[in-house]
Amino acid sequence: MKVALFIPCYIDQFYPNVGIATLQLLEKLGCDVSFPLQQTCCGQPMANSGFASMSKGCDLNFMKNFSGFNYIVAPSGSCVLHVKEHLHSDKHPDEAFLLRNTIYELTEFLTDVLKVENINASFPYKVGWHNSCHGQRGLNLSSMTEKMLPEFSKPEQLLKMVKGIELRKPKRNDECCGFGGTFCVSEEAVSVKMGKDRIKEHEDNDVDYITGGDTSCLMHLEGILRRKGSKVKTIHIAEILNSVL
Amino acid sequence: MAVKHADLAEKFIADEPRTNWHDETLWFVREKRDKAAHGLPEWEQLREWGSQIKNNTLSNLSNYLKEFEEKATANGIKVHWASDAQEHNEIVHKIIQKHGIQKIVKSKSMLTEECQLNEFLQHRGIEVVDTDLGERIVQFRKEPPSHIVLPAIHLKKEDVSATFHEHLQTEKGNNDPQYLTEAARQHLRNKFVESQLAITGVNFAIAETGGFVVCTNEGNADMGAHTAPVHIACMGFEKLIPKAAHLSVFLRLLARSATGQPITTYSSHFNKPRSNQEMHLVIVDNGRSKQLGREDFRNSLKCIRCAACFNTCPVYRRSGGHSYHTAVAGPIGSILNPNLDMKANADLPFASTLCGSCTNVCPVKINIHEQLWKWRQVIVAEGYVATSKKISMLGMSFVFSSPKIYRLMGKTARGIMHVFPFIINNKLNTWYKQREMPEAPKDSFRDWYLKNRKN
Numbered sequence: 231m232k233v234a235l236f237i238p239c240y241i242d243q244f245y246p247n248v249g250i251a252t253l254q255l256l257e258k259l260g261c262d263v264s265f266p267l268q269q270t271c272c273g274q275p276m277a278n279s280g281f282a283s284m285s286k287g288c289d290l291n292f293m294k295n296f297s298g299f300n301y302i303v304a305p306s307g308s309c310v311l312h313v314k315e316h317l318h319s320d321k322h323p324d325e326a327f328l329l330r331n332t333i334y335e336l337t338e339f340l341t342d343v344l345k346v347e348n349i350n351a352s353f354p355y356k357v358g359w360h361n362s363c364h365g366q367r368g369l370n371l372s373s374m375t376e377k378m379l380p381e382f383s384k385p386e387q388l389l390k391m392v393k394g395i396e397l398r399k400p401k402r403n404d405e406c407c408g409f410g411g412t413f414c415v416s417e418e419a420v421s422v423k424m425g426k427d428r429i430k431e432h433e434d435n436d437v438d439y440i441t442g443g444d445t446s447c448l449m450h451l452e453g454i455l456r457r458k459g460s461k462v463k464t465i466h467i468a469e470i471l472n473s474v475l
Numbered sequence: 476m477a478v479k480h481a482d483l484a485e486k487f488i489a490d491e492p493r494t495n496w497h498d499e500t501l502w503f504v505r506e507k508r509d510k511a512a513h514g515l516p517e518w519e520q521l522r523e524w525g526s527q528i529k530n531n532t533l534s535n536l537s538n539y540l541k542e543f544e545e546k547a548t549a550n551g552i553k554v555h556w557a558s559d560a561q562e563h564n565e566i567v568h569k570i571i572q573k574h575g576i577q578k579i580v581k582s583k584s585m586l587t588e589e590c591q592l593n594e595f596l597q598h599r600g601i602e603v604v605d606t607d608l609g610e611r612i613v614q615f616r617k618e619p620p621s622h623i624v625l626p627a628i629h630l631k632k633e634d635v636s637a638t639f640h641e642h643l644q645t646e647k648g649n650n651d652p653q654y655l656t657e658a659a660r661q662h663l664r665n666k667f668v669e670s671q672l673a674i675t676g677v678n679f680a681i682a683e684t685g686g687f688v689v690c691t692n693e694g695n696a697d698m699g700a701h702t703a704p705v706h707i708a709c710m711g712f713e714k715l716i717p718k719a720a721h722l723s724v725f726l727r728l729l730a731r732s733a734t735g736q737p738i739t740t741y742s743s744h745f746n747k748p749r750s751n752q753e754m755h756l757v758i759v760d761n762g763r764s765k766q767l768g769r770e771d772f773r774n775s776l777k778c779i780r781c782a783a784c785f786n787t788c789p790v791y792r793r794s795g796g797h798s799y800h801t802a803v804a805g806p807i808g809s810i811l812n813p814n815l816d817m818k819a820n821a822d823l824p825f826a827s828t829l830c831g832s833c834t835n836v837c838p839v840k841i842n843i844h845e846q847l848w849k850w851r852q853v854i855v856a857e858g859y860v861a862t863s864k865k866i867s868m869l870g871m872s873f874v875f876s877s878p879k880i881y882r883l884m885g886k887t888a889r890g891i892m893h894v895f896p897f898i899i900n901n902k903l904n905t906w907y908k909q910r911e912m913p914e915a916p917k918d919s920f921r922d923w924y925l926k927n928r929k930n
Contacts, residue, residue: 267921268878270876284869284872410830419481420488453912457911
């Protein structure tokens with residue numbers, strides 16, 4: 231299966247290990263993965279700040295890089311949601327429509343397209359799962375506590391296949407961590423308070439790691455954890471699914 | 476912009492134990508809502524019906540309003556139309572003047588907060604007593620409500636005790652909720668007995684019958700309306716529903732969404748005045764027509780003011796209602812208020828992480844978080860954002876549009892973070908104030924890929 235790998239800008243620059251784990255995982259699962267070399271950013275930082283008009287360059291570049299693939303996969307719910315909802319082209323509207331519908335967040339690609347039932351991974355630690363809002367409420371990766379519908383979780387379904395892992399749920403299972411893009415600096419006080427509160431619930435559960443499908447949430451939580459000298463670490467779900475002891 | 480959400484929120488959060496208490500109190504209400512909603516297997520269906528009935532109402536509003544006015548007038552209710560807050564206040568004032576009234580009680584009306592009726596009448600020497608406990612507490616303190624259903628939720632019992640000690644001469648330091656409530660009850664009983672006019676809000680106005688319904692827990696709307704010889708009910712025009720049968724959808728959704736109760740203690744139906752009573756109804760536009768004309772935002776008028784979006788909002792719970800500096804706070808306020816004054820409220824659509832929880836709890840399925848996103852675009856297009864922000868966005872746009880420049884900038888930034896971390900890790904960097912920066916790796920993912928896969 232031919233897959234194009236989209237590694238969002240901040241993962242490319244600051245968390246290359248998340249990209250490497252995603253690539254290796256997809257390869258292990260039999261995908262023929264390409265990484266288009268001229269990719270940059272999905273344009274979300276501008277659009278979510280009210281400057282969608284300034285994300286045209288990103289849209290254009292994204293389309294240049296990712297046209298012609300059957301599947302586009304990215305280890306970030308937030309960036310995938312942005313492309314799905316907002317990728318736009320005046321010149322090639324049909325092509326943009328096609329790309330909006332061929333992009334997948336990593337975990338949904340594994341459960342829904344590859345239909346993975348076994349993963350040869352081992353991670354013998356206590357782990358707290360963090361639902362990212364854009365993955366959960368935006369891409370419907372799991373059920374939501376607000377809605378009175380049957381429970382499910384695509385990422386947890388995958389994590390349960392990992393040997394030795396002990397999943398521990400925080401009390402408020404789908405509360406936002408407070409990252410929120412530029413919100414994390416424009417509303418710094420609220421953002422950090424939200425992050426601290428998320429962390430407290432995971433610390434109360436005595437976890438070794440907080441994991442999630444969005445590196446942006448994890449970067450924010452990691453920043454707070456490191457500042458307070460916590461022993462809890464953050465790790466992207468791709469790194470857990472790709473880990474073999 | 477005089478005040479900004481971010482600054483007011485920072486002040487609120489400075490008292491962290493109180494912020495925790497505020498967050499936990501409102502989360503408790505959210506959980507009560509979840510339990511109540513779980514009790515109904517048809518919950519999601521009810522939401523869909525609620526949404527569709529309101530969509531139908533908004534699409535046929537002029538007809539329903541005409542029908543409602545005809546029926547209400549035939550019932551003996553005097554119907555008034557107010558195009559804005561000023562006209563609303565003047566209509567109420569005229570009725571008061573006509574009767575030479577001095578003593579007024581009020582219950583359950585966020586609309587009169589929106590129109591600032593109390594201040595308007597105060598300037599004309601007329602005092603209005605808010606009779607709902609929370610409203611009365613904030614009225615004593617000369618504060619606006621911080622929540623549309625729980626107006627004094629930002630206050631603890633110690634605060635209420637101090638306020639009552641000052642205004643009702645209760646014992647200093649007696650924080651017993653029952654004692655304090657009893658003191659308020661005795662104080663308000665007299666106000667009801669003396670009152671000559673009662674003002675109430677409206678939860679639902681029914682086109683088919685010309686009657687209206689007021690939902691309360693304390694029963695003060697009834698006490699006022701049943702005692703005073705004159706009753707004025709005030710409503711925004713979006714309170715309309717087509718048929719009485721539709722109440723079976725909305726009454727079930729409203730109380731469960733608001734407080735987790737199966738139904739409010741009182742759902743009072745007002746159809747016509749008693750003999751010798753005068754009943755007025757003021758129907759207010761105040762920007763609603765304009766909102767109805769905004770395609771992306773019109774369905775915000777479906778709102779039934781349950782405040783479920785407040786209670787679930789992780790930002791609201793930690794920033795307090797006053798940080799929204801408007802009568803209606805929270806996520807719904809952030810999509811309603813830019814319509815009333817875009818410049819003064821340009822900060823509000825940005826006071827959100829766009830987590831989407833508000834949209835999920837909304838009993839009438841308003842796509843609140845999508846509208847927050849759309850308001851951001853409108854506010855930027857109309858020029859109500861700081862130039863510094865615009866410049867930084869232009870910069871980002873430029874960098875991300877060009878792969879080569881993006882890679883150069885990324886490499887440079889990572890290099891600086893390695894060699895000269897103090898350039899990044901200082902107090903000019905808002906991120907760094909309470910968070911460490913990510914550790915910069917030497918190679919980007921692309922660098923690794925070129926070394927490990929391309930050869």
